[in-house]
Structure formats: structure tokens, C-alpha cells
Amino acid sequence: MNRATAERRSPRTAPAERVRRRLAAQAGEAVAREMPSGYQRMGRVLLLRLPATLRPYYPLLGEAWRAELGIATVLVRAGPVEGELRRPSVEIVAGTETETQVVEHGVVYRFDAARILFAQGNRAERQRAGRLVQPGETVVDLFAGIGYFAVPAARTGPATRVLAVEKNPASFAYLLANARANGVADRIDARLGDNREVSLPPGEADRVFLGYLPSSVPWVERAVSLVRAAGGWLHVHAVADARTARAHAEAAVAATLDRLGAERLAPLRSREVKPYGPGRTHVVVDARIRAGSVR
Ligand SMILES: C[S@@+](CC[C@H](N)C(=O)[O-])C[C@H]1O[C@@H](n2cnc3c(N)ncnc32)[C@H](O)[C@@H]1O
Structure with missing residues (x-):
């Protein structure tokens, strides 16, 4: 084995660097320098963000990543997340199987990575959702997706009942599957439809x-x-401007609660969830409230 091959295979070398070296060997150092080191692994599916200049090398990169990580499928992000149903836009560059499974803090999430968004940056928030819930609570998740918050709420809380509303039929099917896979199907009351129209108590x-x-x-x-x-x-x-995200989001929630005449039972509190594009931050505001004149 020559030195380059030995280095490429060394377990101490990061997978991205090993892939970059494979690319350099085939396409030259200049091309290989364009390869980003970041990647999102979702079980046996990998999602990459690659510059369009690397398009001729997608098949090579796909197979290289597959070999380095021993995974089934490699996807490349092809455009922004689309529309209200938050559908990802991806291209399959290696493999065929896009259904996968991620286990986080004891919760199993199954989904089709080519059709459903699984935001890595929300991991801590998904765990927090479960920890926030107190035993016996009734919980509503208005945007349940595949059960991102609903499943930990039912499993970790554990909530007695989680009403989980989801509009995207593909996500809804996985919401049901994940409720079953996590042994909480009896506590998750899943409703397919638009949360503006679905009847909720x-x-x-x-x-x-x-x-x-x-x-x-x-x-x-x-x-x-x-x-x-x-x-x-x-x-x-x-999501708001990163410099003022928490204050901005808290002010927006406070203004809405005031307009509705809802009473704040504790000061609003907020936390940053993840960066969300250049200069933007995803935040969550926790509000303990009681309805006022809204009823
Ligand atoms: C992307 S998820 C939220 C992400 C998640 N909290 C996490 O941890 O990754 C938002 C979900 O809301 C659903 N959705 C959007 N508008 C909706 C509506 N009006 N009624 C019901 N579901 C809706 C989308 O289909 C999507 O599955």
C-alpha cells in the first residue's frame, strides 16, 4: 500500500478528508478544495450541500461517501426547502433507498429523507420538548410532522394524550409509524389535515x-x-434577525397575547434553537398563559 492510500484509509483521518483525497486523486487539488467538509448523516442516508461546480463529480463523490461511511444512499440538496409543507428538494447521487431511521435520546424517528425535512439543528429542542412535558399532561402539536415533538412528549413526558396535527400525508404516515415504533400509539391522537380546519377541543x-x-x-x-x-x-x-432574534420574537408573541387579551402567568422566556441562514436565528418563545377575552 503506498503512503497516499494508507493515509486515505487511516481511521484517524476524518471521513470528509478521505473523500476529498479521493476526489483530488481523480480531479485534481483545485477541484477537491471546493468540497465542503460538512455533511448531515441520517442513519443510513447522507445529505450533502455541494457547490454546482462539483456537479460533474457527484457520482464519484456519492460512491466515495458511501464507501467511507458504509451507508446506503447519498443525497445532494438541490434547492431550498419548499412551501408550507417544508418539502426538501434533493437529488439522489448514490444508492436508491431513501427511507431511514434516526435514534435520538431513546426516541426512534423513521422517515423518507428525500421527501421529509429532518433538521439536525433541532435535536436539542426535540429532546427539550419531551423534558418540558409533565406526566399526565394533555398536549397539542399543531405542526406535528413525523412526530418531532409529539413522540418525545408522549414518551419522555409522558403526556397522557398528545393531539398531533399534520397536513402533509407523507409526514402523517410516518407520524403514525413513529407513534407505533416508540410504543406510544395509544397516547398520540394523530389528525391529518390543516390545523386551521381540523377540529380540536x-x-x-x-x-x-x-x-x-x-x-x-x-x-x-x-x-x-x-x-x-x-x-x-x-x-x-x-426566525428573526440574529442580533435581536429573541427580543424580536418575544415582542411579537407579547403583542399577539395582548391583542387577544390573554394573561401572561409568567414572564416570557426564549432560547435560540439554531442559526437559520445568513444573519438569521431560529428561536422559541415559551409563554405560560391563560386565555382572557379570546373565549
Ligand atoms: C418541518 S416541521 C417542524 C420541524 C420540527 N419541529 C423539527 O424538530 O424538525 C413543520 C410541519 O408542519 C406541517 N404544516 C405546515 N403547515 C401546516 C398546517 N397549516 N397544518 C398542519 N400542519 C402543517 C408541515 O407539513 C411540516 O411537517
């Missing part, structure tokens, strides 16, 4: 998750109507 929720970006503030009114008369929590997600 007013005044029964201890907690409502509003995990929609760029902003779930327009859904605060609906969420307030779902909270118990004694009070409950809203977790309102939004």
Missing part, C-alpha cells in the same frame, strides 16, 4: 407546540383557544 391543553417556520406567531390565537382555563404553555417558534 377548546380549553383542554396544558401545552401547545407551534413548530412552524418562518413564524408560528399567526397561530398563537388558535393555540390560546386550546389552553385550559387554569392556564398552560405555548412554545412558539420563529
Whole structure:
């Protein structure tokens, strides 16, 4: 084995560097320098962001990543996440199987990585969702997806009942599958449809998750109507300018609560979830409230 091959195979060398060396051997150092070192591994599927200049090398890169990580499929992001249903736009560059499974903090998430967004940066927030929930709570997730928050709420909390609304049929099918896979199907009441139209019981929720970006503030009114008369929590997600994101999101939630006449039972609190593009931050505002004149 020559030195270059030995180095490429060394377990101490990061996988991205080993792939970069394979590319350099085939296409030259100048091309290889364009390869980003970042990647998102979702079980046996890998998602890459590559510059268009590397397009001629996608097949080579796909096979190189597959070999280095021992995974099934390599996807390349082809465009922005699309529309209200947050569909990713991806191209398959190696392999065929896009269904995968990720295990986080004991929670199993199954999904089709080519059709469904699984935001790596929300990992801590998914875990927090489970920890926030107190045993016996009734929880509503207005944007349930594949069960990002609903499954940890039912499993870790554990909530007695999670009403989980999801509009995208593909995500909804995985929401049902994940409820079963995590042994909480009896506690997750999944509803397929638009949360503006799906019938939900007013005044029964201890907690409502509003995990929609760029902003779930327009859904605060609906969420307030779902909270118990004694009070409950809203977790309102939004994206804002990174310099003022938390203050901006808190002000938006406060203004909406004030307009609705909802009472704040504790000062609003917020936290940064992840960077969200250049100069933007994804934040979540926790609001303990009681409905006022909104009822
Ligand atoms: C991308 S997920 C949220 C991400 C998630 N919180 C995480 O941890 O990664 C948002 C979900 O809301 C769903 N959705 C968007 N608008 C909706 C609506 N009006 N009613 C019900 N579901 C909706 C989308 O289909 C999507 O599955």
C-alpha cells in the first residue's frame, strides 16, 4: 500500500478528508478544495450541500461517501426547502433507498429523507420538548410532522394524550409509524389535515407546540383557544434577525397575547434553537398563559 492510500484509509483521518483525497486523486487539488467538509448523516442516508461546480463529480463523490461511511444512499440538496409543507428538494447521487431511521435520546424517528425535512439543528429542542412535558399532561402539536415533538412528549413526558396535527400525508404516515415504533400509539391522537380546519377541543391543553417556520406567531390565537382555563404553555417558534432574534420574537408573541387579551402567568422566556441562514436565528418563545377575552 503506498503512503497516499494508507493515509486515505487511516481511521484517524476524518471521513470528509478521505473523500476529498479521493476526489483530488481523480480531479485534481483545485477541484477537491471546493468540497465542503460538512455533511448531515441520517442513519443510513447522507445529505450533502455541494457547490454546482462539483456537479460533474457527484457520482464519484456519492460512491466515495458511501464507501467511507458504509451507508446506503447519498443525497445532494438541490434547492431550498419548499412551501408550507417544508418539502426538501434533493437529488439522489448514490444508492436508491431513501427511507431511514434516526435514534435520538431513546426516541426512534423513521422517515423518507428525500421527501421529509429532518433538521439536525433541532435535536436539542426535540429532546427539550419531551423534558418540558409533565406526566399526565394533555398536549397539542399543531405542526406535528413525523412526530418531532409529539413522540418525545408522549414518551419522555409522558403526556397522557398528545393531539398531533399534520397536513402533509407523507409526514402523517410516518407520524403514525413513529407513534407505533416508540410504543406510544395509544397516547398520540394523530389528525391529518390543516390545523386551521381540523377540529380540536377548546380549553383542554396544558401545552401547545407551534413548530412552524418562518413564524408560528399567526397561530398563537388558535393555540390560546386550546389552553385550559387554569392556564398552560405555548412554545412558539420563529426566525428573526440574529442580533435581536429573541427580543424580536418575544415582542411579537407579547403583542399577539395582548391583542387577544390573554394573561401572561409568567414572564416570557426564549432560547435560540439554531442559526437559520445568513444573519438569521431560529428561536422559541415559551409563554405560560391563560386565555382572557379570546373565549
Ligand atoms: C418541518 S416541521 C417542524 C420541524 C420540527 N419541529 C423539527 O424538530 O424538525 C413543520 C410541519 O408542519 C406541517 N404544516 C405546515 N403547515 C401546516 C398546517 N397549516 N397544518 C398542519 N400542519 C402543517 C408541515 O407539513 C411540516 O411537517
